[in-house]
Amino acid sequence: MMGWYWAGVFSLALLSFCSIFIGVIDLSVSDLWRDPDGLHLIAISRFPRTIAAVIAGGALAVAGCVMQMLVRNRFVEPMTAGTGQGAALGILLVTIFAPQAPIFLKMMLASATALFASLGFLAIVRRLPPKEPLLVPLVGLVYGGLIGASVVFVAYQADLLQFISVWLNGEFSGVLRGRYELLWLAALGAGFTYFAADQIAIVGLGRAITTSLGLSYGQVLLIGLISISFISALTVVTVGIIPFVGLVVPNIISRLFGDNLRRTLPLIAMLGAGLTLASDIAGRLLRYPFEIPVGSVLGVLGAFVFLGLLYRGQRYE
Amino acid sequence: MISIRNVSYQIGSTMILSDISLEIPKGKVTALIGPNGAGKSTLLSLIARLERLQSGTVRVGNLLVGECSNRELAQHLSILPQTLDQAPRLSVRELVSFGRYPYHQGRPQAEDNRAVDHALTVFGLADLAQRPLDALSGGQRQRVQIAMNFAQDTEYMLLDEPLNNLDIAGARSLMALLCDVSERHSKTIVIVLHDINYASRYADHIVAMQNGTIMAEGTPSEIVNADLLRDVFQTNAEIMHVDGVPIVLV
Ligand SMILES: Nc1ncnc2c1ncn2[C@@H]1O[C@H](COP(=O)(O)OP(=O)(O)O)[C@@H](O)[C@H]1O
Ligand SMILES: [Mg+2]
Numbered sequence: 001m002m003g004w005y006w007a008g009v010f011s012l013a014l015l016s017f018c019s020i021f022i023g024v025i026d027l028s029v030s031d032l033w034r035d036p037d038g039l040h041l042i043a044i045s046r047f048p049r050t051i052a053a054v055i056a057g058g059a060l061a062v063a064g065c066v067m068q069m070l071v072r073n074r075f076v077e078p079m080t081a082g083t084g085q086g087a088a089l090g091i092l093l094v095t096i097f098a099p100q101a102p103i104f105l106k107m108m109l110a111s112a113t114a115l116f117a118s119l120g121f122l123a124i125v126r127r128l129p130p131k132e133p134l135l136v137p138l139v140g141l142v143y144g145g146l147i148g149a150s151v152v153f154v155a156y157q158a159d160l161l162q163f164i165s166v167w168l169n170g171e172f173s174g175v176l177r178g179r180y181e182l183l184w185l186a187a188l189g190a191g192f193t194y195f196a197a198d199q200i201a202i203v204g205l206g207r208a209i210t211t212s213l214g215l216s217y218g219q220v221l222l223i224g225l226i227s228i229s230f231i232s233a234l235t236v237v238t239v240g241i242i243p244f245v246g247l248v249v250p251n252i253i254s255r256l257f258g259d260n261l262r263r264t265l266p267l268i269a270m271l272g273a274g275l276t277l278a279s280d281i282a283g284r285l286l287r288y289p290f291e292i293p294v295g296s297v298l299g300v301l302g303a304f305v306f307l308g309l310l311y312r313g314q315r316y317e
Numbered sequence: 318m319i320s321i322r323n324v325s326y327q328i329g330s331t332m333i334l335s336d337i338s339l340e341i342p343k344g345k346v347t348a349l350i351g352p353n354g355a356g357k358s359t360l361l362s363l364i365a366r367l368e369r370l371q372s373g374t375v376r377v378g379n380l381l382v383g384e385c386s387n388r389e390l391a392q393h394l395s396i397l398p399q400t401l402d403q404a405p406r407l408s409v410r411e412l413v414s415f416g417r418y419p420y421h422q423g424r425p426q427a428e429d430n431r432a433v434d435h436a437l438t439v440f441g442l443a444d445l446a447q448r449p450l451d452a453l454s455g456g457q458r459q460r461v462q463i464a465m466n467f468a469q470d471t472e473y474m475l476l477d478e479p480l481n482n483l484d485i486a487g488a489r490s491l492m493a494l495l496c497d498v499s500e501r502h503s504k505t506i507v508i509v510l511h512d513i514n515y516a517s518r519y520a521d522h523i524v525a526m527q528n529g530t531i532m533a534e535g536t537p538s539e540i541v542n543a544d545l546l547r548d549v550f551q552t553n554a555e556i557m558h559v560d561g562v563p564i565v566l567v
Contacts (some may be wrong), residue, residue, distance in 0.1 A: 206398075212396045216387055259405055
C-alpha cells in the first residue's frame with residue numbers, strides 16, 4: 001500500500017514538472033536560470049495552472065467519493081448531480097443582486113446554494129426504489145441538467161450569458177496568479193474530509209449499521225454534504241464545472257483497493273489530481289498551439305476508462 | 318435486563334406493535350419467534366433505537382433508550398440488522414474493526430486491535446482476516462457481521478435472523494458459539510429465529526410474537542407445545558420430546 005502512495009506522489013511530481021514546461025511559449029529547464037521572463041511566466045501562469053489542476057482534480061475526486069458513499073450509489077458525482085450547477089446558480093445570483101459583494105461572501109453563498117441543491121438531490125434519491133440503482137445517476141443527470149438550464153435561463157434574462165460559460169465549462173487556461181487562490185480552501189476542505197473518513201465509510205454501510213455504531217446518521221450526512229458543497233462551490237467559482245473526475249476516480253480506486261476510506265482517500269485525491277493534470281496537459285498538446293478544454297479531454301478519457309472498468313472486475317487487496 | 322414497557326408503534330395508521338411489555342432476562346439467550354410480519358424486526362429496531370420510540374419506554378440495563386446518547390447506547394448494545402444488502406468492498410478485518418468505532422471514534426488504540434483480533438479468533442475468522450468480503454459465501458459474511466457486533470464488546474447483542482444464509486452445519490455451530498459466548502462473557506443475546514427447533518434446542522428463553530403482540534413467553538419446555546403452534550403459527554405439527562427438549566416434527 002505504501003508503495004502505491006509513493007508511486008502516486010512520484011507520478012504527480014512528474015506530471016507537474018511537465019505541466020510547468022509545456023505550453024505555447026517555449027521554456028526549457030536549462031535556460032531558466034538566465035531567463036527572468038521564463039520565471040515570471042511560471043510564477044504568474046504555469047505554476048498557478050498546475051496547482052489549480054492538482055487541487056481541483058484531487059478535491060473533486062474526494063467529493064465524488066464522499067457523495068457515492070452518502071448516496072450509496074457508485075454512479076453519481078457532485079458535478080453532474082446538481083451540486084456543481086447549484087453552486088453556479090448561487091454565484092450567478094450574487095453577481096446579479098450583489099455584484100460588489102466581497103469574493104468570500106460570494107463563495108459562502110455559492111456553497112449554500114450548492115448545499116441546498118445536494119439536499120434536494122438526496123431527498124429525491126430517498127424516494128427512488130432501492131432496487132433500481134441505475135435510476136439514481138439518471139435522475140441526477142436530469143436534476144443537474146434542470147438546475148444548469150435554469151442558470152442559463154437566468155443568465156440570459158440578465159444578459160450575463162458570457163459569464164456563465166466560465167462556470168459551466170471547466171477550463172484551466174484562464175488560471176492566473178491572483179485568480180485561483182481560493183482553490184486552496186478546496187484543498188483544505190478535502191483534507192478536512194479525511195478526518196471524517198471512518199464516519200463516511202460507515203455511512204456507506206447503511207443507516208442501520210451507522211446508527212448501531214453510535215453515529216448520528218443525519219449528522220454524518222450533513223457533514224458530508226457540506227464538504228461536497230464547499231469543494232464544488234470553490235471549484236466552480238475558480239475553474240468551472242469539471243466533470244467525470246469525481247465519477248471515475250473513486251470507482252477505479254474502490255475496485256483496486258476497496259472502500260476503507262482511511263486508506264484509500266489519499267490515493268483517490270492523488271489519482272484525481274493526476275488524471276486532471278494529465279488531461280489538461282493533453283488538452284494543451286493535442287491541437288497545439290490551440291487548446292482543448294480539460295472537460296472535453298476528461299469526458300473522452302473518462303468514458304473509456306469507465307467502460308473498461310465496467311467490463312473488468314478486478315479484486316482489491 | 319432489557320425491560321420494555323407499554324411500547325406501541327404505528328406506521329401511518331397501521332398498528333405494528335400494540336402495547337408491548339416484556340422483560341428479557343439478563344445473561345441469557347432469548348429467542349424471538351413468530352410468523353413473518355409479526356413485528357420482531359420492528360421490536361429490535363426500537364430497542365436499538367434504529368427507529369424512534371413513539372410511546373412507552375425501553376430500558377437496556379441502566380440506560381433509558383431514548384434519552385442516552387448514541388455512543389453510550391452503542392457501547393452497551395449492538396445489533397445485527399436484518400437487511401444486509403450487497404457486500405461492502407472491505408476486508409474481513411476492516412469490517413470487524415468498524416465494530417470498535419464507538420470506543421475510538423476514528424483513532425484505534427492497541428486495545429481496539431486486540432478486541433478485533435479476539436473477535437476474529439472467537440468466530441474462527443483469523444485465517445480469513447485479509448479476505449475481501451465479496452469473496453466470501455453468504456454464510457461466512459454473516460459470521461463476519463456478527464464478529465463485528467462481538468468486537469463492539471457490548472453486554473447486549475440483538476441479532477435479527479442470523480441463520481438466514483447458513484446451512485445446517487453453519488447454523489448449528491453459530492448457535493452453539495452464541496450460547497457459549499453468552500455464558501462465558503455473560504452477555505444478553507436476543508436472536509430472531511425462524512425455526513422453532515433452533516429456539517427450542519439452544520435458547521434459554523423464548524418470546525413468541527404475532528400481529529404486534531406477545532403471545533407467549535417462557536422456557537422452551539414451558540411454551541413450545543401444540544397450542545403455540547396452533548395459535549401463533551397456524552399449523553398442527555406434532556411435537557416430540559428429546560431429552561426434555563420439545564422438537565417440532567416438520
Ligand atoms: N416501512 C414500513 N411501512 C409500512 N409497513 C411496514 C414497514 N416496515 C414494516 N412494516 C410492517 O410492519 C409489520 C412488522 O414488520 P417486521 O417487524 O419486519 O416483522 P417481522 O420481522 O416479524 O417479520 C409487517 O406487517 C410489515 O408489513
Ligand atoms: Mg424481520
